[in-house]
Amino acid sequence: MSTETFEFQVEARQLLQLMIHSIYSNKDVFLRELVSNASDALDKLRLDALRDDAPGADVSDLHIGIEPDREARTLTVRDNGIGMSHEEVVRLIGTIANSGTAAFLRELKEAEDSTAAEGLIGQFGVGFYASFMVADEVTLVTRRAGEEHGTRWSSTGEGTYTIETVDDAPQGTAVTLRLKPEDAEDRLYDYTSPWKIREIVKRYSDFITWPIRMIPEAGAADGTDSTDGTDGAEAAEGTGAAPEPEVLNSMKALWARPRSEVGDDEYHELYKHISHDWNDPLETIRLQAEGTFEYQALLFIPAQAPRDLFLQGYKRGVQLYVKRVFIMDDCEALMPPYLRFVKGVVDAQDLSLNVSREILQQDRQIQLMHRRLAKKVLSTVKEMMTGAPERYATFWTEFGRVVKEGLLSDFENRDAILGICSFATTRDAEQPTTLAQYAERMQDGQEHIYYLTGESRQAVENSPHMEAFRAKGIEVLLLTDPVDEVWVDTVPEFQGKQLRSVAKGDVDLGTEDEKKESGAERERQREEYAALLEWMSQHLGEQVKEVRLSSRLTVSPACVVSDAGDVTPALQNMYRAMGQPVPEVKRILELNPDHPLVGGMRRAHADGAGGTDGTEVAAAAETTLGENAELLYEMALLAEGGELSDPSRFVRLVADRVQRTL
Numbered sequence: 323m324s325t326e327t328f329e330f331q332v333e334a335r336q337l338l339q340l341m342i343h344s345i346y347s348n349k350d351v352f353l354r355e356l357v358s359n360a361s362d363a364l365d366k367l368r369l370d371a372l373r374d375d376a377p378g379a380d381v382s383d384l385h386i387g388i389e390p391d392r393e394a395r396t397l398t399v400r401d402n403g404i405g406m407s408h409e410e411v412v413r414l415i416g417t418i419a420n421s422g423t424a425a426f427l428r429e430l431k432e433a434e435d436s437t438a439a440e441g442l443i444g445q446f447g448v449g450f451y452a453s454f455m456v457a458d459e460v461t462l463v464t465r466r467a468g469e470e471h472g473t474r475w476s477s478t479g480e481g482t483y484t485i486e487t488v489d490d491a492p493q494g495t496a497v498t499l500r501l502k503p504e505d506a507e508d509r510l511y512d513y514t515s516p517w518k519i520r521e522i523v524k525r526y527s528d529f530i531t532w533p534i535r536m537i538p539e540a541g542a543a544d545g546t547d548s549t550d551g552t553d554g555a556e557a558a559e560g561t562g563a564a565p566e567p568e569v570l571n572s573m574k575a576l577w578a579r580p581r582s583e584v585g586d587d588e589y590h591e592l593y594k595h596i597s598h599d600w601n602d603p604l605e606t607i608r609l610q611a612e613g614t615f616e617y618q619a620l621l622f623i624p625a626q627a628p629r630d631l632f633l634q635g636y637k638r639g640v641q642l643y644v645k646r647v648f649i650m651d652d653c654e655a656l657m658p659p660y661l662r663f664v665k666g667v668v669d670a671q672d673l674s675l676n677v678s679r680e681i682l683q684q685d686r687q688i689q690l691m692h693r694r695l696a697k698k699v700l701s702t703v704k705e706m707m708t709g710a711p712e713r714y715a716t717f718w719t720e721f722g723r724v725v726k727e728g729l730l731s732d733f734e735n736r737d738a739i740l741g742i743c744s745f746a747t748t749r750d751a752e753q754p755t756t757l758a759q760y761a762e763r764m765q766d767g768q769e770h771i772y773y774l775t776g777e778s779r780q781a782v783e784n785s786p787h788m789e790a791f792r793a794k795g796i797e798v799l800l801l802t803d804p805v806d807e808v809w810v811d812t813v814p815e816f817q818g819k820q821l822r823s824v825a826k827g828d829v830d831l832g833t834e835d836e837k838k839e840s841g842a843e844r845e846r847q848r849e850e851y852a853a854l855l856e857w858m859s860q861h862l863g864e865q866v867k868e869v870r871l872s873s874r875l876t877v878s879p880a881c882v883v884s885d886a887g888d889v890t891p892a893l894q895n896m897y898r899a900m901g902q903p904v905p906e907v908k909r910i911l912e913l914n915p916d917h918p919l920v921g922g923m924r925r926a927h928a929d930g931a932g933g934t935d936g937t938e939v940a941a942a943a944e945t946t947l948g949e950n951a952e953l954l955y956e957m958a959l960l961a962e963g964g965e966l967s968d969p970s971r972f973v974r975l976v977a978d979r980v981q982r983t984l
């Protein structure tokens with residue numbers, strides 16, 4: 323058979339270089355990755371067989387074999403699972419399809435020190451390629467179950483790999499590593515040592531539901547003696563010429579075992595197996611449902627949000643098992659989209675092994691399960707808030723943005739979701755607040771929970787809309803996630819208190835007495851400014867629906883606000899970005915009557931600039947006043963971080979005025 327040579331895809335090559343130069347210090351995990359892949363391959367084959375979808379496959383003794391050969395310094399991990407076709411080998415082993423991994427590689431390039439790099443790699447896991455941490459050549463021989471020919475893939479990890487067709491490959495996949503020399507200082511151990519293999523499997527792969535058999539000294543078959551082990555631990559068990567395979571794992575389904583019997587480490591290893599994350603999870607959640615519809619769930623909240631969490635095509639959902647048999651990955655029927663970061667296993671007793679995604683979506687029991695699991699995740703986070711505030715803070719930083727999507731979709735759990743939200747606040751530069759804490763601190767006479775949405779904390783905090791609130795010491799929530807623009811409009815209240823944007827509608831702050839006192843003064847100003855406001859409303863009629871006096875400004879001359887029920891500009895932009903047409907909604911220009919600029923405009927208007935006496939002087943004055951009105955409006959837009967429709971005209975008008983001061 324002819325041997326073909328292929329080049330690795332660029333990203334794959336980068337990743338291999340990293341593996342060869344070993345930026346990850348714990349090299350033992352290569353074996354976990356190979357066993358994990360082998361286990362997946364066995365799951366897939368069993369499932370196909372259950373569905374009569376694997377003609378010609380042998381499912382009689384499914385297992386994983388580990389074969390060390392001390393003499394040849396090789397280690398082989400073998401499974402008799404689904405295997406790969408020639409095309410699959412090229413597609414799956416030579417390229418990196420995972421978008422998260424591509425993003426990871428970009429970041430890794432930027433990471434300066436090796437600890438940062440190790441942290442990053444832990445976040446993604448690299449699967450099969452981890453072999454190159456411990457091997458200088460990797461050979462994979464595989465035959466897809468039911469197919470006649472097999473494929474041999476081989477590479478030193480340097481840029482190319484070879485592929486050839488083979489005739490005598492057994493069903494499944496065997497990965498043989500030519501091991502690098504032992505180097506304990508670099509945590510590169512002797513991976514032909516049965517003792518080491520036992521230890522690694524026990525630590526990382528004990529729960530794997532297939533037998534992991536070690537065949538000590540595979541080399542014995544070609545004449546080497548299996549009893550010449552040098553480890554003390556091995557010498558004791560060297561029993562002679564024909565070593566029996568030894569099953570290394572207990573195969574117990576962790577989710578079915580009582581909590582008291584399982585160590586946290588074991589849970590964490592299961593998490594790593596199903597999530598491909600190399601780090602421990604933030605939280606482990608166990609749930610056992612008894613009764614008519616029996617199931618067990620073991621759910622995990624990762625410690626870090628995956629990079630592709632917000633990309634289209636992100637696979638959500640947990641693994642579904644039926645009576646200990648793996649049925650599917652990413653079972654989206656079991657988790658709502660806003661909890662799509664939750665990983666784990668759900669094992670149901672009363673489902674058919676043939677169950678399909680479509681059936682699951684409609685199954686009433688599954689819907690009940692979905693509700694129960696969502697509630698359980700939310701209540702766990704709630705407990706974290708009080709029991710482990712630091713862990714909760716991590717949770718919120720990583721997943722808060724996603725969880726808030728639930729406010730738009732899961733009405734049944736809205737209060738529970740609001741209860742675990744926290745928000746940046748004007749009260750504290752670092753420490754966020756919950757709504758309950760905010761409500762507790764509300765001042766006498768304050769009726770609403772105030773917030774402002776925007777692009778960044780700085781932009782929101784410096785927005786003119788905040789001035790009166792700052793002056794009166796009223797706390798405002800600073801909402802800067804895109805999703806905030808949307809949910810605030812759909813959540814009417816929290817504990818009977820309305821949520822109100824400081825940039826929308828009228829604001830009426832202060833105690834009853836203060837309101838009464840300021841009422842008379844306001845009335846006077848309203849009369850004083852009536853003519854200017856009317857003139858400006860007309861002059862700026864294209865841009866705004868009204869010009870009025872403001873009670874929210876103390877420093878700035880003007881600000882732009884929306885009517886209570888109107889869509890904000892940010893939301894309009896979001897809809898537009900999604901390709902949805904939105905009509906332009908005009909906003910309201912509010913003026914600060916106590917600002918000298920606004921007072922000056924009133925006088926200019928009263929002096930005849932807004933008049934209609936038709937003289938040339940009056941016409942010029944009106945043009946100037948009109949331009950000033952435009953500038954005032956545009957300055958207000960800039961102050962809230964908005965954009966101008968004609969920036970060059972704005973600059974020209976400002977330059978003209980600056981010039982006159984020189």
Ligand SMILES: Nc1ncnc2c1ncn2[C@@H]1O[C@H](COP(=O)(O)OP(=O)(O)OP(=O)(O)O)[C@@H](O)[C@H]1O
Pocket residue numbers: 355359360363401403404405406414415446447448449450451494495598
């Ligand atoms: N023993 C095997 N039997 C059958 N297919 C395999 C085996 N090992 C790997 N594969 C195929 O190759 C693909 C890539 O494997 P690899 O370990 O690189 O990544 P992964 O397991 O998909 O994810 P991760 O990189 O996060 O570990 C797998 O998804 C699987 O389809």
